[in-house]
Amino acid sequence: MTRAAAPLRWLLAGLRTLAVWLLALLVLFEEWGWEPLQRLLARLGRWPGLRWVEGRVRALQPWAALAAFGVPTLLLLPIKLLALWAIGNGQVLLGAAVVIAAKIVGTAVVARLFTLTQPALMRLAWFAIFYVRWIALKTALLARARASWPWRAARVLRRRARRWWRRTGLR
DSSP states (O other), X not given: OOTTHXXXXXXXXXXXXXXXXXXXXXXXHHHHHHHHHHHHHHHHTTSHHXXXXXXXXXXXXXXXXXXXXXXXXXXXXXXXXXXXXXXXXXXXXXXXXXXXXXXXXXXXXXXXXXXXXXXXXXXXXXXXXXXXXXXXXHHHHHHHHHTSHHHHHHHHHHHHHXXXXXXXTOO
8 A cells, every 4th residue: 555545545434434424323313203203194194184195195006106205305305405595695593493394394204105105115126125225224324323432321321311300200
């Protein structure tokens, strides 16, 4: 290895580590938000009009299910771009709030749509292969994150906070 290649290798290793941690943070957000938000929308889905809509979504053919699953992402893109425009024009808090709200709403809708369309989507061979690989990657990332020092420290702090909360009786 030449002297010039060493800094490049170091930079690439650092970028790879950064990418893995950013992906892990994204996975953790999706993991923490996906199920609770999906359950919330499932409760809303019990309303008569929404129950009918959910039934129609469940009955979609695979390619239509893929379109229904992808539409919310496309619909949120202009909203996120508007938020970036607001940030660029000095409205940092407004823009950040819109981005966060769009992420939460988008995650909730996509989680519910995925639950409704998963059986149809899994009939697409390429989607099923991608999904299995994604689950394997996500599992590995979560295992790596859970083994990290910050994760373990956060778990200890969370346990202590829960014990303190129970002892105070403030529930």
